[in-house]
Structure formats: C-alpha cells, structure tokens
Amino acid sequence: xxxxxxxxxxxxxxxxxxxxxxxxxxxxxxxxxxxxxxxxxxxxxxxxxxxxxxxxxxxxxxxxxxxxxxxxxxxxxxxxxxxxxxxxxxxxxxxxxxxxxxxxxxxxxxxxxxxxxxxxxxxxxxxxxxxxxxxxxxxxxxxxxxxxxxxxxxxxxxxxxxxxxxxxxxxxxxxxxxxxxxxxxxxxxxxxxxxxxxxxxxxxxxxxxxxxxxxxxxxxxxxxxxxxxxxxxxxxxxxxxxxxxxxxxxxxxxxx
DNA sequence: AAGGATCTCAACCGCTAGCGT
DNA sequence: AACGCTAGCGGTTGAGATCCT
Numbered sequence: 001x002x003x004x005x006x007x008x009x010x011x012x013x014x015x016x017x018x019x020x021x022x023x024x025x026x027x028x029x030x031x032x033x034x035x036x037x038x039x040x041x042x043x044x045x046x047x048x049x050x051x052x053x054x055x056x057x058x059x060x061x062x063x064x065x066x067x068x069x070x071x072x073x074x075x076x077x078x079x080x081x082x083x084x085x086x087x088x089x090x091x092x093x094x095x096x097x098x099x100x101x102x103x104x105x106x107x108x109x110x111x112x113x114x115x116x117x118x119x120x121x122x123x124x125x126x127x128x129x130x131x132x133x134x135x136x137x138x139x140x141x142x143x144x145x146x147x148x149x150x151x152x153x154x155x156x157x158x159x160x161x162x163x164x165x166x167x168x169x170x171x172x173x174x175x176x177x178x179x180x181x182x183x184x185x186x187x188x189x190x191x192x193x194x195x196x197x198x199x200x201x202x203x204x205x206x207x208x209x210x211x212x213x214x215x216x217x218x219x220x221x222x223x224x225x226x227x228x229x230x231x232x233x234x235x236x237x238x239x240x241x242x243x244x245x246x247x248x249x250x251x252x253x254x255x256x
Numbered sequence: 257a258a259g260g261a262t263c264t265c266a267a268c269c270g271c272t273a274g275c276g277t
Numbered sequence: 278a279a280c281g282c283t284a285g286c287g288g289t290t291g292a293g294a295t296c297c298t
Contacts, residue, residue, distance in 0.1 A: 038283065090286060106265050
C-alpha cells in the first residue's frame with residue numbers, strides 16, 4: 001500500500017551535509033549540470049537521496065545565492081508579495097534574485113510575522129487585527145487563498161500557475177500567453193484574472209498589445225522602483241514608451 | 257557558570273502537478 | 278482513462294546557537 005519510497009532509506013545519509021558531500025555535489029553539477037536528481041546521487045558518488053541533493057543545491061550551494069540579511073526593500077516586497085500570493089514561497093522567491101523559497105519561508109516565519117504583528121496586522125490576512133487578536137473583516141479567509149488585489153485594468157500583469165524555471169528575471173521575459181483575460185473591455189477597475197507567471201516585463205516587440213494586454217514589472221506594480229528588490233532597469237524608459245504606470249507603495253492604513 | 261528558554265535555519269517529510277506510457 | 282514516476286512545493290522538525298535568569 002502507498003507509494004514506494006523516493007530512495008533507499010537504508011543506504012542514504014541523513015542530517016547535516018559534510019564539506020566533502022558539498023564538494024562532490026558541487027563538482028558534479030558544475031561538470032554535468034542540473035539534471036535527473038534521482039540518479040544524481042549515484043552518479044556523483046553520494047549516499048544521499050536525490051531530493052536531498054536537490055534541496056542542498058537549491059538552498060545552499062547554488063553560486064547565485066545572495067545570503068546575508070534581508071534588506072528593508074526585500075522585507076516590504078515579501079510582505080506585499082505574500083499579500084498577493086499567499087504562501088507561494090517559490091513564486092515569491094522568484095521575485096527576489098539570490099533568495100530561496102526555503103530562506104524566505106523561514107524569514108517569514110521568524111521575522112516578518114512578528115513585524116506585521118507589531119504593526120497590528122494579521123500576517124496571514126494582511127488585515128488589521130482587532131482588539132481580541134482576530135483579523136478584522138476576514139472571518140472566512142483561508143490562509144492559502146491569496147486575497148485579491150484591486151488593480152487598475154490597464155496595469156494587467158500576467159500571472160500563470162507556474163513559476164519560471166530559474167531565478168525569475170523581472171525584466172523582459174516575453175509573456176507566454178499574452179495575458180488576455182484580465183481586464184474588462186470597459187476599462188473598469190477590477191481584480192485581474194490571476195495569471196501567476198511573474199516573469200513579465202515590457203511586451204515583446206512582436207506581440208503588439210492593446211491597453212488591456214499591457215504587462216508591468218511586478219515590483220513596479222507593487223510600488224517598488226530601483227533598490228535591491230527590483231532589478232528591472234528598463235521600466236522608466238519602457239514606462240514612457242509603452243504606457244506603463246507605476247504604483248506607489250501602500251500608505252499607512254492601506255491594505256492589500 | 258549553569259541550565260533552561262527561545263530563536264534560527266538546514267533538512268526532512270508528505271503531497272501534488274505534470275509528464276510519459 | 279488509468280497508472281507510475283519524477284521534480285518541485287509547502288509544512289514541519291530538530292539540532293545548534295543565542296539569550297535570559
């Protein structure tokens with residue numbers, strides 16, 4: 001009954017990785033690239049489960065990891081992205097180059113939750129806490145369900161259900177589906193149909209867009225320009241050329 | 257100095273989406 | 278359509294570090 005284990009547990013190491021294991025894994029991936037994680041441990045001469053190798057590489061050994069403390073910009077971006085996406089750590093990590101989903105998840109649970117509570121906000125709903133500690137106006141909110149965010153129809157950004165494969169470049173990745181379903185034809189402000197492909201940027205030259213199809217860098221959509229949290233360098237010129245609009249960060253008392 | 261409490265974060269576990277057969 | 282396999286995700290755990298009394 002049940003599925004077979006992902007690996008032979010009797011012959012695998014568990015717990016903290018040794019320096020030698022790290023070196024073996026790093027050397028193997030540098031030589032062969034990331035590939036079939038299931039067969040990698042044997043090929044690399046590691047007594048580890050493939051899952052464990054993948055996690056170690058993704059969260060610790062990858063050369064493009066930033067490490068170190070989170071900046072205030074990153075804090076705020078995480079808070080806003082969490083308000084938009086909920087506990088979709090991998091999607092959130094895709095917007096923070098050099099950060100991993102595990103790192104962001106840990107940081108959220110250890111720092112940001114407390115930070116929000118100290119602001120009188122419910123970390124799961126992003127709404128103000130009432131005197132009894134409950135979240136106001138959200139009696140039936142399910143934590144895993146992101147709150148819709150009101151977005152001007154012209155500022156549609158493409159959101160699909162899958163994160164881009166590598167650390168998501170915020171800029172200039174052509175939107176695959178053109179994001180055609182988010183705005184009403186009347187231009188009324190409404191919640192866009194969420195298309196979670198966050199790797200959007202200025203529309204590709206060969207994909208002409210109407211106003212209802214324009215895309216916008218999510219960082220800018222969330223109110224960030226410049227700074228560590230947003231690596232988009234094209235937005236200013238793109239904004240003037242293609243009609244992007246920028247959104248200010250939420251003011252005190254505004255909620256996602 | 258000791259030891260208990262709390263915090264941090266790397267790693268594990270179980271589940272699921274997606275793909276091939 | 279059903280099944281099996283894999284990669285990837287999110288929740289949870291636990292060891293080590295740090296703080297507090």
